[in-house]
Amino acid sequence: MTTQHDAIAALLCTLALVLVALMPVAGSTRSATFPTASAGRRYRAAAVERAPIVGHDGMDVAAAEKLMLANLDEINVAVGMAAGRGADLVVLPEDNLYGAGYSAAGIAPFLAILPAARQLADHVIVPCTNATMWADAVAAARASCIARDHGVVLVLDMAEQVACLPNERCPPIGYWAYNTQIALDADGRLLAKYHKLHLYYEAQFDVPTTWAPVWFTPAKLDVTFGMMVCFDLLFARPANGDIAAGITDFVFSSFWVNEPPLLTLPAVLRGWSSAHNASIVAAGTGSSWYNSGSGLFSRGKTLASWYNPGWQGETQVLVHDVVTFGAVLPPLVAPPPSPFRFPACGKRSSPMVTTFNVTASSSGTATAHAGGVTCTARYRVSETSTASEIYAVVALDGCFSPVLEARVCGLVRCLSAEACLNTGLLAANTSFASLTMTAHLAAGLNDGDLVFGLASASNGVPLDSQLYSEHRSATMATMASTGTLDNVVSFSMFIRNEWMPN
Incomplete structure (x- = not known):
């Protein structure tokens, strides 16, 4: 949690930055008056x-x-x-x-x-x-x-x-x-x-x-x-x-x-x-x-x-x-x-992966746990979906890379039951009539935690953001479909603490 000292320091930093931004420019040929928003x-x-x-x-x-x-x-x-x-x-x-x-x-x-x-x-x-x-x-x-x-x-x-x-x-x-x-x-x-x-x-x-x-x-x-x-x-x-x-x-x-x-x-x-x-x-x-x-x-x-x-x-x-x-x-x-000092995290953490098969009209729940993160996908496949494909729920809590700490909850399309991450580009033919991805976070979500929704269809094309919503509470982040999601390759959340020093 952010301490009172940290909050005061952040406020002072913000005020100082704004004051710097409003200083006049010596020797500038620009107008001295700049409008606000x-x-x-x-x-x-x-x-x-x-x-x-x-x-x-x-x-x-x-x-x-x-x-x-x-x-x-x-x-x-x-x-x-x-x-x-x-x-x-x-x-x-x-x-x-x-x-x-x-x-x-x-x-x-x-x-x-x-x-x-x-x-x-x-x-x-x-x-x-x-x-x-x-x-x-x-x-x-x-x-x-x-x-x-x-x-x-x-x-x-x-x-x-x-x-x-x-x-x-x-x-x-x-x-x-x-x-x-x-x-x-x-x-x-x-x-x-x-x-x-x-x-x-x-x-x-x-x-x-x-x-x-x-x-x-x-x-x-x-x-x-x-x-x-x-x-x-x-x-x-x-x-x-x-x-x-x-x-x-x-x-x-x-x-x-x-x-x-x-x-x-x-x-x-x-x-x-x-x-x-x-x-x-x-x-x-x-x-x-x-x-x-x-x-x-x-x-x-x-x-x-x-x-x-x-x-x-x-x-x-x-x-x-x-x-x-x-x-x-x-x-x-x-x-x-x-x-400024370049951040270090350590050895890349191993994600936990739970795979499952989907077919037309199938529905269910799948969960993966990693550290203090529990990721749950609830899904229902459209009746018109013709594919039989493998998906996975992925959970990570730690080092996404040696220089990047993050928490990840995601549903991803798999190449096979053994290959769900770093597969290269994939196509998908599954349509989800409803899909919810929930991240339960033991350490909670602080004010400085940002949740990036990462939703893409076949070949890396972003899913239309009007087809899903994003929500957060003190201990949970959620992405939920608001309409049918076609050709889903990733429906995931990347959670990063923005109060980290760098």
Whole structure:
């Protein structure tokens, strides 16, 4: 349970964050007046799913720059498509300028040197207008021109080199290498940059030792956006600080690792937007089903979504209007950072699995126990369902991965009685006339516990959120169908404590 001391500390942190957000910006050319939240403001956003042209360790700077510019040529086409469909904002995937899987030495020729956060707040910096000054960041300069040429706000991910401070314990290579998401305004101005906090087996990058909130407000859009990259989605930081300041809209770049049938990115994104009552514009790499997942999600509703079920890379441009109710905030003036330490959980916990067969008109109850979690599925199969398929109730209480603690309750489609998790993409033909998934939690649900509903149909497609409801009490979380659910592959809950320090 959250103690009184913790609650007071959280309140003070929130108040401090809001005060920082409202500080005037020295030297800014923007208006000093920013409106607060108002109903019904609208923007048009695009999420681009795209497989990058991939490099490799051992490339020199000239080859690395050539590769990034080749990727940006393709990106320019996709951004043009989005702009042609009226997009104000375009979000690109993580690692989309060079691919993934580099060593610390291998990423070196791709590293850009970007202005410090304080410079972005104090000065109008448009990389496109002076290529000579941006010789150490040619990709950023080209991206700035793409944003300006198409008149869109552009969000992309790149590798950044940051000098060590005198009092820092510098890495052996002599500098910090960060996985950095940047935002460029429609005139090419560099608005903000965010260093990814939660790396997922990325030996080429460093984990930041400090953290401070980052957001941006485009000049011509009446909305402020928070920033996140991939694995950040499953942790309190950075999103909670932004939400505490009144932000309800987020940009998200990812090179996700899917674990179907339980965990596929479109379902996670929909669940995250519902749990946080927020909107997210999410761009994933289109390399294959293993890393795919993009879309626009608002308060639990899927506005547009794409999941690549195959092994070949595809490019998709998803465009949709988004209504925002969030606060509109001035740029941050390099707020003081707080210490950050990457979380550790330990050895991955073994889930408990109870399998059962379903056929037309069958009904029943199935239960699985793990630690302090008891998961129960109550189901009735539709009379018109023609399939005979194997499902399982899955329970986990502990380490979902070595760096992620969570509690999981789920119903999943199985490949066989022995293969129900990490099976790869599956199709299902079962229709449930009614289905309820209940998680009984011995430790209870605290105020800081978020419950992500993960509901997907065949090939990773999110189930329509209007066909089920989500409820919680002091000791229980429930998902229940409100209509017939067709082709169910996963009907699950991912429970994560948001008051954990990271």
